[in-house]
Amino acid sequence: MLKRKFLALGAALGLVGLLGAGSTAMAAEVRLLNVSYDPTRELYTQYNELFSKTWKAKTGDTVKIEQSHGGSGKQARSVIDGLNADVVTLALGWDITAIERAGLINPGWEKKLPNNASPYTSTIAFLVRKGNPKGIKDWKDLWKPGVQVITANPKTSGGARWVYLALWGALANARTHDFSTAQGQAEATAAGAAAKDFPVYQNAEVQALIADLFNNHVPVLDAGARGSTVSFAQKQLGDVLLNWENELWLARDEFGPEKFDIVYPSTSILTEPPVAVVDKVVDRDGARAVAEAYLQGLYTPEAQDLAGQLHYRPRNLDALKKYSADLPNIPFFTIDETFGGWVKAQTTFFADGGAFDQIYHPSK
Amino acid sequence: MAGVLASKAPPGAIAARPAATESALGRRILIGITVAFLTLFILIPLINVFHQAFAKGLDGYLAVFFPPEPDPNAVLNYSQKRRLAEAATQATRTWHSIGLTVAVASIVIPLNVIFGLAAAWATTKFEFRGRTLLTVLIDLPFSVSPVVAGLVFVLLLGRNGIFGDWATQLVWPDIFSLRWVGFGESFWPLAFERTHTGIIFTPLAIVIATIFVTFPFVARSLAPLMANLGPDEETAALSLGASGWRTFFKITLPNVKWALLYGVILTLTRAFGEFGAVSVVSGHIDVNDTMPLRIEKLWNEYNNQAAFSVASVLTFLALVSLVAKIAIEWKTTNEAKR
Structure with missing residues (x-):
């Protein structure tokens, strides 16, 4: 009885093999x-x-x-x-x-x-508990005594790398542009292409401030951007979450606007x-x-509209304007103009033994 | 309870000697610790799974698998339509993950029955050099972290892997896409609608990883029993002129059938529940989600209730297999007594 079953199985497998050889080229979609x-x-x-x-x-x-x-x-x-x-x-x-x-x-x-x-951009902003009890309005408020900052690990999370660059650029007063106008966008692109030297990398004062923030105000570094949102929103850790703007909106929509406020700093980075x-x-x-x-x-206009609806910043100015109530216009600096692009930023800050490894000593 | 606790010993092994030498107080403390531990670490989380799954009532639970059909006459605004479409997409993905999990298990189990029988046979009925090494190798998947197991296959079959050049170019048909196409185009009336390229990050990699992590179960359930029985009966059958296959089907298989079933149940439970190894080789593609991966994705999308609903299906399966295990143990001990 069992023997027969084994034989049937073998025959079936053989048949499948034959069929596979004969007809792999067909694709219906x-x-x-x-x-x-x-x-x-x-x-x-x-x-x-x-x-x-x-x-x-x-x-x-x-x-x-x-x-x-x-x-x-x-x-x-x-x-x-x-x-x-x-x-x-x-x-x-x-x-x-x-x-x-x-x-x-x-x-x-x-x-x-x-x-x-x-095709779409975003930025880095703050999510705080309803009513903003710690009064966090701009980057400098993150260093207030007793403020706990939630962000992901820049070594593993793309969003957290943008957070790190946003912090660095804002503290170093990077040059910003108005991305709500075609003229501002064109200026930013030209400035990014023309940029030759990047003094932000030599800014020791900013480096010391960021080291202080990560070592003394950040209780935990999650591996990913979504993980840090969960830490802040679901596990109720910390006073302020630094993350993608679209991620903050998603958390606010999921958990209810009565729980959180989104705070925009005076300047931030244009994340691309x-x-x-x-x-x-x-x-x-x-x-x-x-x-x-x-x-x-x-x-296309339809896709750009969709991006705006889901709280990404459309490149298309009409779509951007349509959602400007949710996506307020703030001055942005770019990675190309401020940091000389991703290859330079990555190797300086986030590569093994780079600036982040040197400043981050969580055991303290 | 005793059956559950003693279930480490495979069926057919010698029953544990009743331990009645401790004082009454010592016994009570031990039982107390065990009950407290089980309640805290197993019973409460288990109840919580079902509690969370039914957080939105029975309707909410069923909606995870059978999304509500929109009333054709109702006038819906954009966000309501969006919500319905989203629920339908989520349910489709969930069903797909259930289908894939069952498919993977149904491929893995027959293969591991064959491998497990062969391995148990080889290590218990024959004496040869390197036998101990082989026994250790069979146990290896138990001691290797599943994530490491997954990464091993990425390093073997990935583009930069040892077999990378071959393994990333291999084209193979998806056996579940077999469709009737009629006799018009070729000699065969059946054809595969879809093919895969490469092994890693495809369902085939999930099958391979699952085989790896579940390999020891059948072999380990059979080995002690086969060693206990020894080669005498087989030798007798062979000396009376029975063929090797006949000996196997008439003598060996009936002797070990319950232990084999026990191993199959363990394999099934693990194949359904495996997360680490499968997660690494799945490439995080939605169509490669098995049930545990699906649960994680739902959780990450803030969809806790749906995540726990899918988890409750897995938990239910685990409970069923636990009952089956106990039944087999009970049956084998009774048979041994007779």
Whole structure:
């Protein structure tokens, strides 16, 4: 009796093998894998629906987009290790540069799409408990005695690296621009391209202040941006959370506006999460056309409106204006102009043995 | 309770000697400690799982798996429509994760039954050099952290891995995408609608990682019993002219069937519940979510009630397998007494 069952199993396996050999070339629909960072899950779930509809109307093909979300650096590592991402939409340029250095993305990806290949931006702001009991209004208030600051670990979290740069740039009085006007945006881009020297790196006073903040005001460093939100909102740790603006809004929407207030500092950094096509993968799978259309679609008015709705800052000025009540205009400095881009910032601050490792001694 | 506590010993092993030499006070203290510990670390968390799952009542619990159908006549605003669509997407993902978990387990179990039988047979019925080493190797998955196990496969099969060049280019069909396409296009009426490229970060990697972490269960449940029985009966059968296969099916398998089932149940529970190794090799793609990965994602999306609802399904399964385990133990002890 059992013997017969084993034989049947063997026959079934053999049949499957034969079928596999005969008909692997058939594919009824196009599949794309978008590898992204943590907070964008809601954004891409909705954008994927939108894109599938437009792509079907345009070409008649059904496109099915799969999502993968996780810490930005970890996701980049997975793509390098063999995760078949057709497109990557990560938290910061350095992670895409890492994939480029592994030979999977062709150099020059930043220039293939408008606005440094970042279709939407965000910034770093504060989430405080309702009524702002500790009176935290600007960066300098974080150093008030007894204030506990929640942020993620810059060594592992993309969002926390932006937090670190926002702190550093704001303390060093980095030059800011008005991103609510086309003129301001153009000035910022030009200034970023022209910037040659970056005095912020030599600012010992700022370094001492940041060392003091991380060693004496930060009780815990979570591995990821979402983890730090959970620490602040669910576990009730700390007085102020430093995180992506869109992440603060999500926490406020999830837990109720009666629990938290969002506070905008006087200046902050323009965070630019970039997107890129993974050339090696799309060329192998013949998915270049749809992958490029997918990323270009992020710049369409509909997608820009969606970004604004979910509290990302659209590049499109009309969409930005529409959501300006939720996304107030504050002066922004950029990573290109202030820090000379991600490669420089990463190697100086966050690489092993870099500035962050030197200042952070939590045992004290 | 005693059955649960004694369940470390595989069925068929010699029953524990009743320990009645301690004083009455000592016994009471020991029982007290055990009960307090079990309540604090097992019973309360277990109850909490179900408490959280039913935080929004039975309707809320069922809505996680069967999202509410919108009334076709109702006029809904944008955010209400959004909420319904979101609930439907979430339920689809949850069902997909349940399907994948069952599929992985149904592939892993037959393979590990074969491997486990072979391993237990080899290490107990034969004497050969390196036998001890083999026994240690079989136990290795127990002592390696599952996350490390997952990373080992990334380092083997990933792009920069030892087999990376081959393993990331391999194209294989998804056996669950087999569809009837008719005789029009080719000789075969069936075709796979989807293929995968590479091994790591695909369902195949999940199967491999699960095989790794569950490998010892069948072998470990069988080995003590097989060693106890010794090769005598098989030798007798062979000397009377039975073939190797016949000996196996007529003598060995009936002798070990309960221990085998016991190993299968342990394998099943672990295959359903494995998180670490599977998380590493899944690539965090939604379609690669097994139930434990799905629970984590729901939790990270602030969807606590849904997370606990899925967790309650896993917990329920664990309880069922616990009952099955006890039943098998009870049955084997009774048979041994006879």
